[in-house]
Amino acid sequence: MAIRTFIARAGYVVVTAVLLGLAALFYGGISQQTRTVAVPDTAIVNPAGAGRPIAIGSVTVGPSGLAIPVAGIRPRELVDTFTQARAGGARVHDAIDIMAPTGTPIVAVAPGTVEKLYFSKGGGGISAYVRSDDGLWSYYYAHLSAYAPGLHEGQRVRRGTHVGYVGFSGNANPAGPHLHFAINRMAPGEKWYDGTPVNPYPLLAAKAARR
Secondary structure, three states: HHHHHHHHHHHHHHHHHHHHHHHHHOOOOOOOOOOOEEOOOOOOOOOOOOOOOOOEEEEEEEOOOOOOOOOOOOOOOOOOOOOOOOOOOOOOOOOEEEEEOOOOEEEOOEEEEEEEEEOOOOEEEEEEEEEEEEOEEEEEEEEEEOOOOOOOOOEEEEOEEEEEEEOOOOOOOOOEEEEEEEEEOOOOOOOOOEEEEEEOHHHOOOOOOOO
């Protein structure tokens, strides 16, 4: 009996330690570093027509394996706006805004399939939903100024594939063009507009989320 009790308690300690470790990883701070990874899409032309064409060339990848979705943005430039109030406090943002000039290229954060290209006049404007290969995650890109040439529903994308351009379509402020980026955990059978929001900030920035 004493041996069985000891084994049961030891198992409980191990399981508890694993759960605490996972919690620390996502909410207590991520210690892994970001890295730079080459991507196949290069010499992407800036549709705003200002300056020289922008070459993506490489993307910055966070500890989760997700690429920062706006070309040229570094982890230190990201801001955690996930819990900020919107619509006068009527709802929570459930996304992060990545500020960048209009026309800056937007790239896929991970492999997947373009599930829906959608325009919401009073919301995300020109937007794209990409479902992960395993179907468990949806990546939402909104307020685009335009899609990448030829982008279409059902298209397979890789990490770093050109998706569109930063803008302020929908209800975004023209004075602050940005990408509204969201991640949703998808349950079996859920549609492109469903899902449970997950904070992208710690996954991209290698820093703890705001509390």
